[in-house]
Amino acid sequence: MAAHLKLEIAYDGTNYGGWQRQSNRSSVQQKLEEAVQKICGRKIAIFGASRTDAGVHAFRQCASISVPKKKMTPDDWLRAINAHLPRDIRVIRVSPAPPKFHARFNAMSKVYEYRIWNGRIFPPFEVNRAWHIPVPLDIAAMKRAARCLIGRHDFSSFASQSRDPRKTNIRTVKRIAIRKAGPLIAVEVEGDGFLYKMVRGIAGTLVDAGKGRIPAADLKRILAARDRKLAGQNAPAHGLYLVRVKY
Amino acid sequence: MAAHLKLEIAYDGTNYGGWQRQSNRSSVQQKLEEAVQKICGRKIAIFGASRTDAGVHAFRQCASISVPKKKMTPDDWLRAINAHLPRDIRVIRVSPAPPKFHARFNAMSKVYEYRIWNGRIFPPFEVNRAWHIPVPLDIAAMKRAARCLIGRHDFSSFASQSRDPRKTNIRTVKRIAIRKAGPLIAVEVEGDGFLYKMVRGIAGTLVDAGKGRIPAADLKRILAARDRKLAGQNAPAHGLYLVRVKY
Numbered sequence: 001m002a003a004h005l006k007l008e009i010a011y012d013g014t015n016y017g018g019w020q021r022q023s024n025r026s027s028v029q030q031k032l033e034e035a036v037q038k039i040c041g042r043k044i045a046i047f048g049a050s051r052t053d054a055g056v057h058a059f060r061q062c063a064s065i066s067v068p069k070k071k072m073t074p075d076d077w078l079r080a081i082n083a084h085l086p087r088d089i090r091v092i093r094v095s096p097a098p099p100k101f102h103a104r105f106n107a108m109s110k111v112y113e114y115r116i117w118n119g120r121i122f123p124p125f126e127v128n129r130a131w132h133i134p135v136p137l138d139i140a141a142m143k144r145a146a147r148c149l150i151g152r153h154d155f156s157s158f159a160s161q162s163r164d165p166r167k168t169n170i171r172t173v174k175r176i177a178i179r180k181a182g183p184l185i186a187v188e189v190e191g192d193g194f195l196y197k198m199v200r201g202i203a204g205t206l207v208d209a210g211k212g213r214i215p216a217a218d219l220k221r222i223l224a225a226r227d228r229k230l231a232g233q234n235a236p237a238h239g240l241y242l243v244r245v246k247y
Numbered sequence: 248m249a250a251h252l253k254l255e256i257a258y259d260g261t262n263y264g265g266w267q268r269q270s271n272r273s274s275v276q277q278k279l280e281e282a283v284q285k286i287c288g289r290k291i292a293i294f295g296a297s298r299t300d301a302g303v304h305a306f307r308q309c310a311s312i313s314v315p316k317k318k319m320t321p322d323d324w325l326r327a328i329n330a331h332l333p334r335d336i337r338v339i340r341v342s343p344a345p346p347k348f349h350a351r352f353n354a355m356s357k358v359y360e361y362r363i364w365n366g367r368i369f370p371p372f373e374v375n376r377a378w379h380i381p382v383p384l385d386i387a388a389m390k391r392a393a394r395c396l397i398g399r400h401d402f403s404s405f406a407s408q409s410r411d412p413r414k415t416n417i418r419t420v421k422r423i424a425i426r427k428a429g430p431l432i433a434v435e436v437e438g439d440g441f442l443y444k445m446v447r448g449i450a451g452t453l454v455d456a457g458k459g460r461i462p463a464a465d466l467k468r469i470l471a472a473r474d475r476k477l478a479g480q481n482a483p484a485h486g487l488y489l490v491r492v493k494y
Contacts, residue, residue, distance in 0.1 A: 012371040124259040
């Protein structure tokens with residue numbers, strides 16, 4: 001008999017090679033699987049909703065796991081797993097899930113936030129947590145550029161992997177909200193799915209629009225060209241946060 | 248000819264053995280003096296207003312320095328020093344100071360903030376930046392306890408060094424403000440000066456009052472006894488921030 005659980009997880013991605021298990025660097029998935037192994041005595045696979053890159057953070061990543069019942073409540077699991085995790089990874093909620101629930105395949109949409117520190121001096125407390133852009137950014141131009149990306153499009157111009165002809169690069173971006181609070185600019189992007197480094201490609205391109213390097217109106221042309229060379233640089237990983245996953 | 252400057256400095260204290268130069272660990276003062284040495288070609292002493300402990304942070308430490316003129320404006324100095332500093336230390340302002348200005352001896356008061364994360368789960372992003380207290384704290388009791396400490400008193404009960412009979416342990420605490428925003432509790436303390444680990448002794452004792460371990464009314468008795476054993480534990484260094492120095 002197994003219990004199926006949904007885990008919600010926060011992490012500071014600075015010290016990890018990303019979500020996904022890999023041979024050369026420790027990963028968030030690995031730390032979680034090791035914690036569960038210490039509790040269960042055997043390896044159990046954990047499936048994450050988003051394979052966040054090295055350095056990317058999460059306020060609320062979601063994962064699914066099937067565990068032997070062991071008379072443990074979801075809250076027992078939360079405490080037990082956290083007891084075996086480093087402090088920069090925390091399970092913040094555990095809840096029972098339907099037997100077929102899969103954190104990745106059942107996700108309806110994902111919300112990411114990209115944080116930009118738009119001030120002359122980069123505060124020590126923002127190191128590894130935001131992208132420092134010391135020159136002024138035109139927020140109105142960034143918003144105009146962002147509007148061109150809303151909707152169902154082929155986002156090849158914003159993806160960092162060569163196109164796989166067997167797979168579609170069409171995704172739906174439901175919403176891009178740009179908020180400014182003092183020097184901090186937060187770009188929130190919600191979509192039904194994202195191509196590899198797509199949010200960072202969008203954030204980098206919006207910053208170029210904010211600098212006046214790419215006219216906001218050009219975004220439609222860049223999108224239509226389906227050519228990664230036309231969009232702006234990828235914004236660095238350490239400014240990106242997975243905010244939530246909707247089911 | 249020398250120019251006298253006031254530096255305002257922010258730092259994340261996590262990776263340092265405190266402000267003061269020392270033989271076994273790198274310090275904030277050392278990093279600043281090394282940066283200035285790279286610019287001037289010789290060692291120049293920098294005097295800080297507060298000798299913050301290992302792990303303690305600063306939003307706005309103040310320091311004074313006499314530099315050879317070299318036709319550099321205060322803003323030139325800001326950029327030059329920051330170019331030689333690690334990212335967890337930033338000079339945020341440089342201004343001309345009167346020839347006799349000394350950051351430590353001329354300070355009229357200092358403002359510290361102690362940050363407590365009073366929630367069940369400690370978020371990864373607060374690691375090394377707040378003290379995690381998972382049990383409920385009675386804020387009203389903490390405020391009542393804090394009121395007993397306001398004013399001019401002998402603070403020996405809150406200082407971590409044995410009394411030096413040649414020096415006074417009398418200090419004036421001008422203000423203690425306790426604010427709560429969600430799980431974050433900030434204890435702001437302003438005083439004309441502080442004994443060694445005094446703010447951390449006060450924060451630890453207020454937390455004990457919040458837990459009901461020390462009745463708020465006992466604070467007057469503890470203060471009068473001038474005995475460090477009676478007050479609560481020292482709160483850990485990583486929750487403490489030097490907020491500003493007033494002249």
